[in-house]
Amino acid sequence: MAKKVITFGEIMLRLAPEGYYRFVQAESLGATYGGGEANVAVSLANYGMDAAFVTKVPKHEIGQCAVNSLRRYGVDTSYMVRGGNRLGIYFLEKGASQRPSKVIYDRAGSSMAEATTADFNWDEIFEGADWFHFTGITPALGDNVAAVCLEACKAAKAKNITVSCDLNYRNKLWSKEKAGQVMGQLCEYVDVCIANEEDASDVFGIKAAGTDVTSGKLNHDGYKDVAKQLADRFGFQKVAITLRESISANDNMWAAMLYDGNDYYFSKKYPMHIVDRVGGGDSFGGGLIYSCLTGFEPQQTIEFAVAASCLKHSIEGDFNQVSVDEVMKLAGGDGSGRVQR
Numbered sequence: 168m169a170k171k172v173i174t175f176g177e178i179m180l181r182l183a184p185e186g187y188y189r190f191v192q193a194e195s196l197g198a199t200y201g202g203g204e205a206n207v208a209v210s211l212a213n214y215g216m217d218a219a220f221v222t223k224v225p226k227h228e229i230g231q232c233a234v235n236s237l238r239r240y241g242v243d244t245s246y247m248v249r250g251g252n253r254l255g256i257y258f259l260e261k262g263a264s265q266r267p268s269k270v271i272y273d274r275a276g277s278s279m280a281e282a283t284t285a286d287f288n289w290d291e292i293f294e295g296a297d298w299f300h301f302t303g304i305t306p307a308l309g310d311n312v313a314a315v316c317l318e319a320c321k322a323a324k325a326k327n328i329t330v331s332c333d334l335n336y337r338n339k340l341w342s343k344e345k346a347g348q349v350m351g352q353l354c355e356y357v358d359v360c361i362a363n364e365e366d367a368s369d370v371f372g373i374k375a376a377g378t379d380v381t382s383g384k385l386n387h388d389g390y391k392d393v394a395k396q397l398a399d400r401f402g403f404q405k406v407a408i409t410l411r412e413s414i415s416a417n418d419n420m421w422a423a424m425l426y427d428g429n430d431y432y433f434s435k436k437y438p439m440h441i442v443d444r445v446g447g448g449d450s451f452g453g454g455l456i457y458s459c460l461t462g463f464e465p466q467q468t469i470e471f472a473v474a475a476s477c478l479k480h481s482i483e484g485d486f487n488q489v490s491v492d493e494v495m496k497l498a499g500g501d502g503s504g505r506v507q508r
């Protein structure tokens with residue numbers, strides 16, 4: 168039977184100018200949907216897992232469009248709650264070369280931002296579930312949503328469900344101090360932590376000894392140090408750190424490291440030309456959860472997750488639309504992207 172994974176967060180309408188147009192130039196905006204945890208659910212459904220996404224969306228047609236965007240990939244939307252006033256929106260201007268991408272949120276007062284603990288029955292949602300995933304974006308929506316997250320974490324632990332969290336710090340949603348306080352409480356329930364060195368520093372003030380995290384150029388020892396400090400502080404079973412070296416807005420080196428409490432496993436390093444970076448971290452999370460639930464060895468786990476995420480960077484939209492086979496081919500191949508016939 169397919170493993171059952173529950174993800175919890177906000178799905179938004181994503182509005183973006185075509186190609187690399189700036190906002191001021193655009194005369195139309197393309198509409199797609201996305202959100203950290205929804206993106207993870209799509210990855211997992213594409214890998215054949217039983218993935219359910221939990222959120223609250225308004226009862227009107229735009230809320231339904233968000234639901235449909237997930238259904239088309241086979242994500243279970245049956246626990247989604249209908250109500251509230253609006254679907255959150257984010258505007259995305261894609262960067263190019265030395266001009267970075269820009270995100271503008273228009274999500275205040277969304278159905279999900281106003282959700283409360285009364286909206287969700289976690290006992291029912293977690294029936295038969297193997298894994299629960301959320302990111303730091305969800306509790307950042309407000310104290311009410313952080314309270315739902317805490318309730319979900321406690322319910323998951325009571326049922327012996329593995330909990331993963333991607334720290335995903337969003338400075339447009341909350342301060343570092345508030346993030347540290349709320350995430351510190353939630354991380355007590357987390358088994359698998361996904362982070363990058365910037366998140367670890369922003370949320371928990373964890374820095375690798377003697378390195379400057381803002382430069383994005385930690386050495387291997389620096390990444391190991393960050394992962395170990397995270398695991399030591401919260402008792403995580405596993406910490407996965409993504410390693411991004413930016414060359415320009417569209418060209419990055421991409422790799423990751425997994426720490427399982429004993430050893431450190433570094434993946435291959437991929438030079439990527441980026442088509443769409445949004446959702447790149449979520450596709451890594453999806454790959455990691457799939458690998459853990461499938462029982463891959465640690466090295467294979469990190470190779471699968473990073474290859475999955477590498478492929479996502481070549482795909483338009485938030486969702487990673489690749490199969491297990493495609494990820495395996497990249498993870499086991501030479502990374503050249505040669506045509507497959």
Ligand SMILES: O=C(O)C(=O)C[C@H](O)[C@H](O)CO
Nearest residue numbers: 201202203304445446449485
């Ligand atoms: O930034 C957010 O809150 C989003 O959910 C938008 C994107 O889907 C997300 O950043 C991708 O991780």
